[in-house]
Amino acid sequence: MIDLPFNQPGRFWKGNLHTHSDRSDGALSPEETVRLYREAGYDFLAVTDHFRAEYGFPLTDTRSLRTRGFTTLLGAELHAPRTEAGPKWHIVAVGLPLDFSPPEPGESGPDLARRARTAGAFIGMAHPAASLLTAADAETLDAAHAVEVYNALSAREDRGESWHLTDVLLNRGHRLHAYAADDAHFQPQDPPGCAAWVQVRAQSLDPAALLYSLKAGHYYSSTGPELLDIRLEEGLIKVRCSPARKVFLSGGAPGAQVIEGEALTEASLPVAMFERGYCRVTVEDADGGRAWSNPIQLGARSHASTQV
Incomplete structure (x- = not known):
């Protein structure tokens, strides 16, 4: 990872x-x-x-x-x-x-x-x-x-x-x-x-x-929210953030995991649908501002021509 x-x-x-x-x-x-x-x-x-x-x-x-x-x-x-x-x-x-x-x-x-x-x-x-x-x-x-x-x-x-x-x-x-x-x-x-x-x-x-x-x-x-912590534990991506109305987990497969609520500050989302590729976290606040994590690599896939 x-x-x-x-x-x-x-x-x-x-x-x-x-x-x-x-x-x-x-x-x-x-x-x-x-x-x-x-x-x-x-x-x-x-x-x-x-x-x-x-x-x-x-x-x-x-x-x-x-x-x-x-x-x-x-x-x-x-x-x-x-x-x-x-x-x-x-x-x-x-x-x-x-x-x-x-x-x-x-x-x-x-x-x-x-x-x-x-x-x-x-x-x-x-x-x-x-x-x-x-x-x-x-x-x-x-x-x-x-x-x-x-x-x-x-x-x-x-x-x-x-x-x-x-x-x-x-x-x-x-x-x-x-x-x-x-x-x-x-x-x-x-x-x-x-x-x-x-x-x-x-x-x-x-x-x-x-x-x-x-x-x-x-x-x-x-463009607004803060990401306070993201970690992978027991097949879950666990997110802490400033108050949000949506937390998304998307990545290398169609679809996304989404949690919605009022003033969410924590979320846990399963990574099973992305476990052979990568995932990323998006947080959206009440004003429509978003924060994005960097892609989180979950598998061994890599491209030989990409420089390190």
Whole structure:
């Protein structure tokens, strides 16, 4: 079973992995963007401006904006031609070195992602539903650590959630984690920022510690509820959470186990229907906010081409 974050050393730190500033197509400066997240109670932020020629291939340096109680991760949204339905890839790379070089002529999206991962970055498939990413596309992106399963900006187009593609990939044996992000640009027509985040379990706010935990999958994602504990005991997934109206257990088989109630804070759900694959927990609160665990591997299935 993949290590869950709840018993890992340290505490949870709230952060966003996909954000844009006016160094690319965002409305606010990096300083204003960081201030907004810090004042909203976040512990860290990755400003991931579009790494494209039209913006001068920015890798926005936010190190001077770190404080004792708030840190930043350096990253970018990488692009290269092309996917089945779109002219370019959208790849979140968090933890890039400042000297990461622009794409070479003819460098593909998967090659660019491999180079970013080799340079030390956490790699995410950005908003697959909004990009109409296919399973065939996604299987070539073998450097990915995780899929962006919820993107708050894409939700305005009714393409915010990407769990279907993630479940297909997991069922094919790819070991992937799953994160939520708001993809905030703070343009007037956009939904508010600070709408989706990750809670990363780490011993400190040191960027290296956060990156280690991201790559290990020691986090969960949310648009509202808190996950306090998830554990496997005697064939049951046992969940503790902030007050919820629904707790779901879904995974590598059609259907789901669902418990409904008022102000649920605990639930136990059988894993029998998923025991040869994986399962995942979703919690929904009274306001419709959701929290998602990372996929929990229950069997030995794995995909040889997926990088470790």
